[in-house]
Amino acid sequence: MTRERIYLFDTTLRDGQQTPGIDFSVEDKIAIASLLDQFGMDYVEGGYPGANPTDTEFFKCRRTDKASFVAFGMTKRAGVSASNDPGLSALLSAKSDAICLVAKSWDYHVEVALGCTNEENLDNIRASVEAVVASGREAMVDCEHFFDGYKANSAYALACAKTAFEAGARWVVLCDTNGGTQPPEIREIVSAVIAEGVPGANLGIHAHNDTGQAVANSLAAVEAGVRQIQGTLNGIGERCGNANLVTLIATLALKETYSSRFETGIDAERLQELTKLAHAFDELLNRSPDPQAPYVGASAFATKAGIHASALLKDPRTYEHVAPESVGNLRKVMVSDQGGKANFINALKRRGITVSKDDPRLDKLISIVKEREATGYAYEGADASFALLASRILGTVPDFFRVESFRVMVERRFDANGKLKTVSEAVVRVIVDGETMMSVAEGHGPVNALDLALRKDLGKYQSEIADLELADYKVRILNGGTEAVTRVLIESTDRSGARWWTVGVSDNIIDASFQALMDSIVYKLLKNRDQVGSIAAE
Ligand SMILES: CC(=O)SCCNC(=O)CCNC(=O)[C@H](O)C(C)(C)COP(=O)(O)OP(=O)(O)OC[C@H]1O[C@@H](n2cnc3c(N)ncnc32)[C@H](O)[C@@H]1OP(=O)(O)O
Ligand SMILES: CC(=O)C(=O)O
Numbered sequence: 437m438t439r440e441r442i443y444l445f446d447t448t449l450r451d452g453q454q455t456p457g458i459d460f461s462v463e464d465k466i467a468i469a470s471l472l473d474q475f476g477m478d479y480v481e482g483g484y485p486g487a488n489p490t491d492t493e494f495f496k497c498r499r500t501d502k503a504s505f506v507a508f509g510m511t512k513r514a515g516v517s518a519s520n521d522p523g524l525s526a527l528l529s530a531k532s533d534a535i536c537l538v539a540k541s542w543d544y545h546v547e548v549a550l551g552c553t554n555e556e557n558l559d560n561i562r563a564s565v566e567a568v569v570a571s572g573r574e575a576m577v578d579c580e581h582f583f584d585g586y587k588a589n590s591a592y593a594l595a596c597a598k599t600a601f602e603a604g605a606r607w608v609v610l611c612d613t614n615g616g617t618q619p620p621e622i623r624e625i626v627s628a629v630i631a632e633g634v635p636g637a638n639l640g641i642h643a644h645n646d647t648g649q650a651v652a653n654s655l656a657a658v659e660a661g662v663r664q665i666q667g668t669l670n671g672i673g674e675r676c677g678n679a680n681l682v683t684l685i686a687t688l689a690l691k692e693t694y695s696s697r698f699e700t701g702i703d704a705e706r707l708q709e710l711t712k713l714a715h716a717f718d719e720l721l722n723r724s725p726d727p728q729a730p731y732v733g734a735s736a737f738a739t740k741a742g743i744h745a746s747a748l749l750k751d752p753r754t755y756e757h758v759a760p761e762s763v764g765n766l767r768k769v770m771v772s773d774q775g776g777k778a779n780f781i782n783a784l785k786r787r788g789i790t791v792s793k794d795d796p797r798l799d800k801l802i803s804i805v806k807e808r809e810a811t812g813y814a815y816e817g818a819d820a821s822f823a824l825l826a827s828r829i830l831g832t833v834p835d836f837f838r839v840e841s842f843r844v845m846v847e848r849r850f851d852a853n854g855k856l857k858t859v860s861e862a863v864v865r866v867i868v869d870g871e872t873m874m875s876v877a878e879g880h881g882p883v884n885a886l887d888l889a890l891r892k893d894l895g896k897y898q899s900e901i902a903d904l905e906l907a908d909y910k911v912r913i914l915n916g917g918t919e920a921v922t923r924v925l926i927e928s929t930d931r932s933g934a935r936w937w938t939v940g941v942s943d944n945i946i947d948a949s950f951q952a953l954m955d956s957i958v959y960k961l962l963k964n965r966d967q968v969g970s971i972a973a974e
């Protein structure tokens with residue numbers, strides 16, 4: 437059976453730009469447009485030329501090779517001709533393959549926001565689309581508030597959509613601008629528009645996520661007949677965001693109910709780069725990827741429940757709706773107080789440690805992890821601390837060095853210029869091969885000072901940890917009050933690009949940090965010797 441083509445329209449650089457807290461530079465836009473283009477989107481909407489200097493600059497040249505490069509802007513205003521409307525002129529002079537015009541389709545908005553008559557608005561739509569078509573560009577119209585407009589005055593909303601289509605718009609995009617419409621309403625209204633003469637092959641959907649239904653609404657619209665979906669990477673966008681194209685791409689490709697009837701421009705091979713795309717985008721935004729993002733989150737194929745892990749290891753299909761590798765993600769079986777033997781055996785196997793199910797040391801490891809987690813440790817997020825603990829229980833870890841004592845001071849004082857300053861200083865005494873070394877360091881805060889002092893002089897191991905860097909530091913207070921128990925998680929990295937997490941728990945934040953720092957250094961020394969795991973493999 438031939439499958440119908442669904443066109444993917446990405447508005448990350450336009451509606452995504454309307455996300456609170458997100459502000460793209462021209463360089464950001466160039467990088468993101470290139471990611472989207474290479475991934476295989478059909479349309480990349482770059483922004484609103486004429487609205488701000490960034491977007492005007494961005495549209496000075498075409499920014500995609502394969503995808504159609506789209507400029508966004510509003511229809512002409514009432515009372516001026518298309519050729520005399522400055523906004524439309526700016527749009528027409530932008531270097532784009534297509535122009536997406538936003539048009540009012542709710543009569544209430546025409547009255548309140550535009551302050552013109554319904555007829556004038558229809559005329560604005562018609563004249564603007566005709567101007568775009570005359571410029572040789574593909575025209576499309578985002579019918580703003582289409583679903584709310586349809587519910588208030590279906591004849592007028594339909595008239596707007598039909599006017600756009602009859603004037604030559606390749607796509608008439610039905611927008612759930614306020615994001616409150618529900619999937620059954622989307623299905624019913626899209627079907628009515630098609631029945632009124634705008635073919636599904638010319639209809640698109642633009643859904644917002646204000647009730648968490650943007651993806652479901654987009655799919656409902658596809659089921660009812662639309663053939664273009666607008667959305668953004670990782671669902672960014674105004675307020676609660678837009679339909680998440682990452683989720684939609686995977687669903688359309690991997691769920692039989694859609695994949696048997698539809699295809700997008702993303703083939704199975706490209707789909708395996710989906711996780712990379714989603715994470716690369718977060719990297720550009722300088723934010724951590726959402727671990728629970730469908731398909732691409734770090735937890736999307738992770739399990740810490742013992743019952744699940746046991747079955748999953750017999751056959752992954754027992755607890756996975758699709759194979760993680762189909763979207764370039766990974767299966768993760770974690771260790772925690774929710775885990776049974778299967779979780780632990782699998783976690784150890786990943787580190788090259790083979791241990792049999794009836795080995796009493798395995799029971800000991802499980803009970804220590806469970807006891808420690810009860811006091812606040814969290815090994816599922818601290819892989820390196822788990823590896824060290826397992827290595828210590830199942831085998832041995834060399835005593836590279838011993839910290840005899842440490843002292844951390846925080847002093848608030850006036851400096852030589854009379855400026856009030858808070859200074860942190862740490863002193864650490866370390867014994868390596870029977871020799872005591874004392875290091876002193878000042879840091880931005882007490883933990884930084886302790887870290888610097890600890891890594892300042894490790895005798896014969898010093899050169900080995902020269903490339904060790906702390907990448908992240910997370911503190912979690914496990915119960916309230918100033919005497920609370922604190923969990924510290926530290927992410928470390930080195931020149932090889934490897935990253936590892938370690939954990940410390942104490943009612944003293946410095947002590948908790950010290951434990952995590954120590955684990956990180958010892959892990960690094962083991963790692964340098966390729967001994968992570970293998971020392972325990974007996
Ligand atoms: C649902 C959406 O996401 S639509 C996209 C929304 N995105 C943005 O607004 C971001 C970019 N916008 C901007 O930078 C500015 O709003 C501009 C440059 C477009 C316009 O700025 P200004 O001319 O100062 O107008 P302002 O923003 O105050 O108000 C919008 C104007 O556009 C008019 N307008 C709104 N939609 C349309 C439309 N579809 N067709 C014609 N005119 C419209 C409004 O009536 C209002 O006109 P008024 O100034 O005569 O009252
Ligand atoms: C056009 C648009 O972004 C909307 O209606 O939501």
